Amino acid sequence: MGRWIWKYRALYLMSLPGIVFFLVFKYIPLAGSVIAFQNYNIFSGIAGSEWVGLEHFRTMFAHYDFLRILNNTLLIGLYDVVFAFPAPIVLALLLNEVRKVVYKRLLQTVVYMPHFLSWVIVSGIAIGIFSPSTGAVNHLLGWFGIEPIYFLGEESYIRSILIGSGIWRDSGYGTIIYLAAIAGINPELYEAAEVDGANRWRQTLAITLPALLPTITILFLLHIGRFLDFGFERVLVFLNPLNVAKGEILDTYIYQQGLLQQQYSYTTAMGLFKSVIGLVLVLIGNFLSKKTTGSGLY
Template sequence: MTAGTSKLISRQKPTRLARITQHLKREWQLYLMLLPTVIWLLVFLYKPMYGLQIAFKDYSVFRGVAGSPWIGFEHFHILFENDQFLRALKNTVIMSAYGLLFGFPIPILLALMFNEVLNQFFKKTAQTIVYLPHFISSVIIAGIVITSFSPSAGIVNTILGWFGVDSIYFLTKPEWFRPIFIGTGIWQEAGFQSIVYLAAIAGVSPTLYESAVVDGANRWQMMWKITIPSIMTTIIIMLIIRIGNILEISFEMIILLYQPATYETADVVNTFIYRQGLQGGQYDFAAAAGLFNAVVAFILVMTANTISKRYSRTSLW
């Protein structure tokens, strides 16, 4: 560095500093407003990210996060030889994929159906009812599922009994877990998810329908030729986002519904982490599983965001 440039920098410094000081003097209130949120994010969300280093350490409670010795990728080596983890990873993807296959089209259908209802009272009532389960807690939903599928008194077995089928203890049967879990998810969320599509439909220009009527189109034709093509962008964006969130599965519901007898089909990555870490105390190992999950999920979500942004130029979420 020559004497000339350092002189220049030293001359610039006070002006820059002075500018910031002046800005702060005038706008300090804004920073004061932002401060609590920033501190909160640092303490409760960013500090745990620093704590993620235990995934590469032999963590001991007494030595703490920083004091525990590094062991490199050992937890990850063990993780990828752990049958339970691999099973959980497989189950996560399978359940998300089934959830997508059966759960994705239903909100679209519902929105299209709502749009065709002319009686506003009927429409409002129907919407009020189908949105409701979204607001009910997973514990209550699980309670309803457990009660309904109970072998002794549940309504499902009562109905099966009418047809001479013997009582089945559904929640202990691995082959029944996925249908019950996915069906519950659809029952709870399909109605509410239709809101996004209804909003998209509301944005379709009425002139399109008016000119279609003049051309003698019926409602069925208008739905296929106008409504569906008009909301295709929204459908594709939602699909990309759902695929991006494939590792995000509502594990709270799984924790409530699964039991050792159904781990085989029900155990997902987050329930595995919960059992190994929070119930079993293997914090470092479970954190490694969590880190793997979070990194893959992050990559998927960012990719999905980028694609959907390119597709629409305005990402929805």
């Protein structure tokens, strides 16, 4: 083993910063999860805080708002899987069909750019577009005689806005992996299919999608692992008192109760609950993936 490490010492040295990062910021903080079973006091520390067992978990499930917030998180997560996850795949397939290299590079640059905008800027753009007085959407509706709608002030629209803004911001950047996988497909397969009379649509169904399936499977498993982790900042910037009933998720609730109300143990229990659910979903998804496609995360 020592000889093997010495032989590839350059690679191990290059990976060292990443290993240290995950140890310091991902694994060592896991020890702090113990405060979910305590009445944690920041002055007494973990060692001096009182142990209460599963009391915070019972409080969490009995809380009158918990089921509503959990329902919001599950629905938004489901919409994200159904609508946002396939978007980069579809976009990658469309970009792959662009034959002019100049146009293809230009389109790639345009669809990548929103990813580098912060959610604060994205929310500002959305607020401007959906404004009831000056927004482009309401101006368009006015041409058809429809009264202005305050989209961000009605709770029925907040989930659609969250998912739609996420697709606009991240779907372009998400195509990078799929385009790289498409580039690795043997061109002779397309040539043989063309000789057999297959058009581009048929080639996509018979060659491109099957070749992308292992990549799609891995990314899907990673995606469902974050099913309850939709994103704190992504939601917080869109929330207001008028849409909070259907827009609030576990992450924003943890922020309100944990940091603002200083209920550290209670919100740690909620975070631990999220992590366990994510782990279970990954294990189930990986098992089903291996049974159906033969590939998985491990």
